[in-house]
Amino acid sequence: MNGHFSAVGADATAQEYEHGIQVIDEEKEFNANVNAYLQETSVAQAGFNYHLISVFGSQSTGKSTLLNHLFGTEFNVMSEAERRQTTKGIWMSKNKNATAGSVDLAENILVMDVEGTDGRERGEDQDFERKSALFALATSEVLIVNIWEHQVGLYQGANMGLLKTVFEVNLQLFLKDKESTPRSLLFFVIRDHIGNTPLANLRNTLIQDLTKIWQSISKPPGLENSKIEDYFDFAFAALPHKILQPDKFVTEVQNLGTRFVAGHRSTKDQEFVGGVFLPEYHRRIPADGFSVYAEGIWDKIVHNKDLDLPTQQELLAQFRCDEISREVLLAFDTVIAPLEENQADATRSGKPFVLPVLGATGSEARTKCLAAFGTQASRYHKGVYTTKRAELESKIDTRLKVLYQGQLSAAHKAGVTAFSDAVSGAVKAGQKSGGAYDFAEIVEKQKRKTLDIFKQEAQSLLIEGVAWTNFKPQYLLFEKELDEVSARLRKEEMRRLATRVERWVRSRLGDAVGLEFNKLGSGRAGAGAPELGEKPASEKDLWDRIWNVFVAIVKEAQERFTERAKSFEASEDEVEIGLWRLRRKSWIALREKIEEEVMEGNILLKLRENFEDKFRYDEAGVPRIWRPSDDIEGIYTRARESTLGLIPLLSRFRLAETIAPPDLPAWVGPQPHGVELEDEEDLPPIGGVDEEEGKSLEEEMTVLSESKRQDLVIRFKKTADGVYVEAKRSALGGITQ
Ligand code: GDP
Ligand code: MG
Numbered sequence: 015m016n017g018h019f020s021a022v023g024a025d026a027t028a029q030e031y032e033h034g035i036q037v038i039d040e041e042k043e044f045n046a047n048v049n050a051y052l053q054e055t056s057v058a059q060a061g062f063n064y065h066l067i068s069v070f071g072s073q074s075t076g077k078s079t080l081l082n083h084l085f086g087t088e089f090n091v092m093s094e095a096e097r098r099q100t101t102k103g104i105w106m107s108k109n110k111n112a113t114a115g116s117v118d119l120a121e122n123i124l125v126m127d128v129e130g131t132d133g134r135e136r137g138e139d140q141d142f143e144r145k146s147a148l149f150a151l152a153t154s155e156v157l158i159v160n161i162w163e164h165q166v167g168l169y170q171g172a173n174m175g176l177l178k179t180v181f182e183v184n185l186q187l188f189l190k191d192k193e194s195t196p197r198s199l200l201f202f203v204i205r206d207h208i209g210n211t212p213l214a215n216l217r218n219t220l221i222q223d224l225t226k227i228w229q230s231i232s233k234p235p236g237l238e239n240s241k242i243e244d245y246f247d248f249a250f251a252a253l254p255h256k257i258l259q260p261d262k263f264v265t266e267v268q269n270l271g272t273r274f275v276a277g278h279r280s281t282k283d284q285e286f287v288g289g290v291f292l293p294e295y296h297r298r299i300p301a302d303g304f305s306v307y308a309e310g311i312w313d314k315i316v317h318n319k320d321l322d323l324p325t326q327q328e329l330l331a332q333f334r335c336d337e338i339s340r341e342v343l344l345a346f347d348t349v350i351a352p353l354e355e356n357q358a359d360a361t362r363s364g365k366p367f368v369l370p371v372l373g374a375t376g377s378e379a380r381t382k383c384l385a386a387f388g389t390q391a392s393r394y395h396k397g398v399y400t401t402k403r404a405e406l407e408s409k410i411d412t413r414l415k416v417l418y419q420g421q422l423s424a425a426h427k428a429g430v431t432a433f434s435d436a437v438s439g440a441v442k443a444g445q446k447s448g449g450a451y452d453f454a455e456i457v458e459k460q461k462r463k464t465l466d467i468f469k470q471e472a473q474s475l476l477i478e479g480v481a482w483t484n485f486k487p488q489y490l491l492f493e494k495e496l497d498e499v500s501a502r503l504r505k506e507e508m509r510r511l512a513t514r515v516e517r518w519v520r521s522r523l524g525d526a527v528g529l530e531f532n533k534l535g536s537g538r539a540g541a542g543a544p545e546l547g548e549k550p551a552s553e554k555d556l557w558d559r560i561w562n563v564f565v566a567i568v569k570e571a572q573e574r575f576t577e578r579a580k581s582f583e584a585s586e587d588e589v590e591i592g593l594w595r596l597r598r599k600s601w602i603a604l605r606e607k608i609e610e611e612v613m614e615g616n617i618l619l620k621l622r623e624n625f626e627d628k629f630r631y632d633e634a635g636v637p638r639i640w641r642p643s644d645d646i647e648g649i650y651t652r653a654r655e656s657t658l659g660l661i662p663l664l665s666r667f668r669l670a671e672t673i674a675p676p677d678l679p680a681w682v683g684p685q686p687h688g689v690e691l692e693d694e695e696d697l698p699p700i701g702g703v704d705e706e707e708g709k710s711l712e713e714e715m716t717v718l719s720e721s722k723r724q725d726l727v728i729r730f731k732k733t734a735d736g737v738y739v740e741a742k743r744s745a746l747g748g749i750t751q
């Protein structure tokens with residue numbers, strides 16, 4: 015096909031690549047579309063399952079014609095009429111023939127048609143020949159050397175010059191890489207074979223010439239004794255004249271084609287078995303990296319820089335591994351980025367959110383990403399691949415780590431809230447149903463439940479063999495916080511218990527103290543009638559009885575408190591503090607109750623009742639009917655003085671025996687460790703107990719102030735006077751009647 019192509023319509027790419035692709039143009043520029051071509055022809059995905067063949071030889075020796083026949087390619091061929099060079103630079107095409115006769119060709123054969131050189135078009139410029147030979151050797155498994163039969167044995171011919179170049183650049187190229195020096199196959203195709211000289215003879219002649227050439231080239235130190243067979247294998251084929259024997263030509267080309275299949279070396283005699291594609295010829299450049307590799311190689315060649323294939327392969331590996339890494343990270347990102355956003359939103363809103371099935375999602379995305387990277391990138395240089403894989407893993411893990419730690423912090427916060435809510439809820443429910451609940455049991459049960467949920471979340475994040483996904487420390491931290499919350503809740507529970515016990519004390523005191531004060535209303539309470547001027551026993555030891563009943567009530571309350579607090583595992587210290595508080599609050603409650611009793615109206619009423627009882631009833635308790643002859647004034651005075659005598663008694667809290675206040679400081683006891691009175695807002699200072707408050711025990715025990723006392727005396731006297739006048743009047747009235 016000679017026609018020029020035009021890229022029009024949807025089929026543009028297919029059309030564009032009809033003749034393959036010009037890898038290197040006449041300006042020695044590398045084509046940027048090589049990878050696009052490999053993608054288009056589906057070679058790029060083939061990994062190592064592709065082959066590269068280059069063809070060399072003088073111009074117009076039918077190279078392009080041969081390739082087109084062998085592989086169905088459509089390289090331009092010189093028209094019979096013009097005889098001008100057609101192939102410029104280096105072209106590449108994928109084979110279009112899938113078979114040669116009944117034989118299936120190897121898959122993905124890439125053929126490079128190299129511009130022929132014999133100086134006719136490019137003058138004596140050997141530069142391109144050298145460069146293209148280098149390029150072909152660095153990439154190709156098989157080098158086809160195309161040669162006329164009549165050129166065989168012409169040791170000085172153009173072909174021999176080319177071969178010399180090939181050998182020289184081969185040494186240059188693979189010198190640095192002695193260990194892994196790849197072998198190449200030189201496949202001589204002898205054209206226009208007339209048939210007089212058998213192929214075997216031609217082959218011998220060629221081998222002799224090649225050996226001579228090899229000996230003639232200067233070899234680098236250390237390689238002086240190297241043999242041509244150390245680097246090359248040889249294969250030979252002869253083809254009849256295409257124009258004179260067209261049918262035979264076609265058949266022979268087909269025979270030749272059957273050799274382009276996979277082969278191996280027989281272990282017995284090292285002879286080829288199968289086709290020409292031996293694994294050891296393959297340059298091991300993954301197909302998806304070929305264009306980058308080839309471009310790098312060509313760049314070095316063009317700029318006459320040292321071409322060092324191992325370095326090139328490492329550079330390629332770095333480039334491709336980075337590229338593949340970016341690709342697989344995109345897929346990872348589509349899964350992980352939305353989760354990261356959700357988490358960030360939740361954190362910003364202050365409502366930590368536990369992402370559902372994060373562990374499974376994260377680990378799957380991680381595995382997929384690394385597996386995808388492995389599939390593609392592991393074909394490249396092992397060392398580079400290992401490093402890049404570690405880099406990728408660290409990138410992935412950095413993202414997952416943030417996500418996972420956020421997840422556990424959310425689980426932590428949610429767990430603490432759930433725990434404290436559940437405990438409070440259960441306590442409330444317990445209180446509602448009569449107060450019979452076991453606080454310690456509630457805490458234990460909820461703690462186990464909450465820990466379990468956290469543990470499950472933490473375990474779901476575990477990735478086998480990945481150390482950082484072990485979240486034991488976070489678990490322990492969570493457990494510790496639950497214990498702290500438990501302690502706080504227990505403290506609250508203690509407060510609730512204290513409030514309940516205090517309320518009980520208050521109520522008991524209300525009854526008991528009220529009763530004692532009520533007794534005052536009866537002037538003849540206690541054993542026997544009081545002698546004049548002597549207070550009845552019940553009045554004299556009023557405070558003893560109040561103190562005793564108070565101490566008894568508080569004792570019982572303390573026992574209740576202790577028992578209950580122990581049931582939910584409060585510490586000794588906590589119990590001690592609770593009891594101390596209880597005693598103080600009980601005393602305050604008692605003071606308040608007493609104050610209520612001695613409030614003006616209340617106490618005046620009690621005194622009046624006390625007085626009336628003494629005045630209106632005789633010693634036997636019989637109401638007096640006043641007669642004018644009665645000593646109303648005397649009885650009145652005695653009764654009044656007796657009742658008035660109560661007022662000093664009432665004014666101070668004194669025990670009868672010692673005539674001193676009870677030892678309140680000893681009873682309250684010392685302030686326990688770790689308690690600051692200033693911090694306890696519900697504990698007002700107590701005189702004599704809290705010395706520094708400036709109020710003495712004497713003051714604390716003062717029930718009625720001096721002025722109140724005087725006031726009370728005056729009021730009471732008035733009341734008593736009223737009763738007296740009434741009695742006097744009734745006595746007189748009785749006479750007139
Ligand atoms: P290239 O420059 O080596 O690629 O040669 P071409 O394939 O372009 O062919 C150059 C000329 O040789 C064309 O005119 C072909 O028709 C002719 N040609 C192709 N194959 C043969 C052959 O086997 N024998 C002869 N004598 N001519 C051939
Ligand atoms: Mg050509």
